[in-house]
Amino acid sequence: MNVIDCQKVNKGYRRTNALEDITFQLTDQKITGLIGRNGAGKTTLLKILAGLTKHKSGEVNVFGKNPYNNLLVSANSILVDDQMTFPDSLTLEEILRSAPAFYKKWDTQLAVRLFQYFKLDSKQQHSKLSKGSRATFNMIFGLSTHCELTMFDEPTNGMDEAVRTDFYRALLKDYIAHPRSILISSHHLSEIEHLLEDILLIHKGKVVLHADLDEVKEYAVAIQGPVADVEKWTAGEEVLHSKRVDEQKQYAVFKKNSKLERARLEGANIQMLTASEVCMYMTSESKGGIDDVFK
Numbered sequence: 699m700n701v702i703d704c705q706k707v708n709k710g711y712r713r714t715n716a717l718e719d720i721t722f723q724l725t726d727q728k729i730t731g732l733i734g735r736n737g738a739g740k741t742t743l744l745k746i747l748a749g750l751t752k753h754k755s756g757e758v759n760v761f762g763k764n765p766y767n768n769l770l771v772s773a774n775s776i777l778v779d780d781q782m783t784f785p786d787s788l789t790l791e792e793i794l795r796s797a798p799a800f801y802k803k804w805d806t807q808l809a810v811r812l813f814q815y816f817k818l819d820s821k822q823q824h825s826k827l828s829k830g831s832r833a834t835f836n837m838i839f840g841l842s843t844h845c846e847l848t849m850f851d852e853p854t855n856g857m858d859e860a861v862r863t864d865f866y867r868a869l870l871k872d873y874i875a876h877p878r879s880i881l882i883s884s885h886h887l888s889e890i891e892h893l894l895e896d897i898l899l900i901h902k903g904k905v906v907l908h909a910d911l912d913e914v915k916e917y918a919v920a921i922q923g924p925v926a927d928v929e930k931w932t933a934g935e936e937v938l939h940s941k942r943v944d945e946q947k948q949y950a951v952f953k954k955n956s957k958l959e960r961a962r963l964e965g966a967n968i969q970m971l972t973a974s975e976v977c978m979y980m981t982s983e984s985k986g987g988i989d990d991v992f993k
């Protein structure tokens with residue numbers, strides 16, 4: 699069953715087209731990375747899926763329903779982000795105690811264990827937490843809901859490295875014990891690659907790639923060799939990135955194709971890329987890099 703089904707979804711703000719003809723489906727029980735550069739439209743998309751923002755046109759279905767102001771969707775999904783707020787009249791302990799009333803699959807044991815592990819102060823108010831502690835609490839809350847659709851928007855923003863590592867491990871362990879659909883946007887794809895089954899790459903409000911992790915890694919390769927040879931091997935190909943290594947050598951990233959074997963036989967130095975690198979090059983605005991600014 700499709701947990702999410704988006705067909706030609708558009709969303710604009712006064713001066714920006716945040717999402718343009720977004721079409722994709724997510725089937726159940728997968729961890730999907732929502733990847734994109736700053737301003738790509740990740741937060742806008744997550745807010746639409748969570749029913750917090752209305753899309754302008756196209757069709758959005760979550761559990762077969764338009765999520766906007768839909769009770770079924772809000773009871774079965776959660777968006778964890780840095781905009782989460784809780785009543786100031788409640789302490790963290792009281793927030794966790796009141797959660798089962800809203801989330802039928804709430805896991806009290808998990809919430810308490812994570813809360814104790816991260817040594818949060820049970821008498822503290824949510825609005826008074828430091829940025830990192832707030833992100834940690836939000837993550838504990840989001841994981842413990844065990845919602846069928848759990849979405850995280852840059853969940854590790856503000857967390858220190860040790861907490862980030864613990865968060866990824868907790869997410870994976872809890873997902874294995876309680877499989878569900880998890881959509882996670884992150885600026886640190888290299889950090890979360892090991893968690894992901896699927897990648898949804900968006901750029902300037904459009905879907906550029908939706909594939910499983912191995913397909914993403916296989917999508918492009920890097921090649922290095924004498925300038926003339928690299929130009930020959932990549933002639934007529936979709937070059938995603940290219941840079942001069944030194945006087946004689948050129949480095950190029952291009953979409954994998956049948957010419958690769960010939961290049962290999964001719965002595966090209968072929969390098970596999972990580973999914974994070976493929977996504978970075980596919981959404982790069984310039985073919986070169988930051989070094990070009992300093993030429």
Ligand SMILES: Nc1ncnc2c1ncn2[C@@H]1O[C@H](COP(=O)(O)OP(=O)(O)OP(=O)(O)O)[C@@H](O)[C@H]1O
Nearest residue numbers: 711712714716734735736737738739740741742743
């Ligand atoms: N409330 C708003 N009013 C006007 N424009 C907005 C609003 N929210 C987002 N935008 C614009 O929509 C586009 C997409 O923004 P969005 O926050 O969805 O991107 P993002 O991929 O989450 O970015 P980042 O990784 O930097 O958080 C941007 O151009 C942004 O300026």
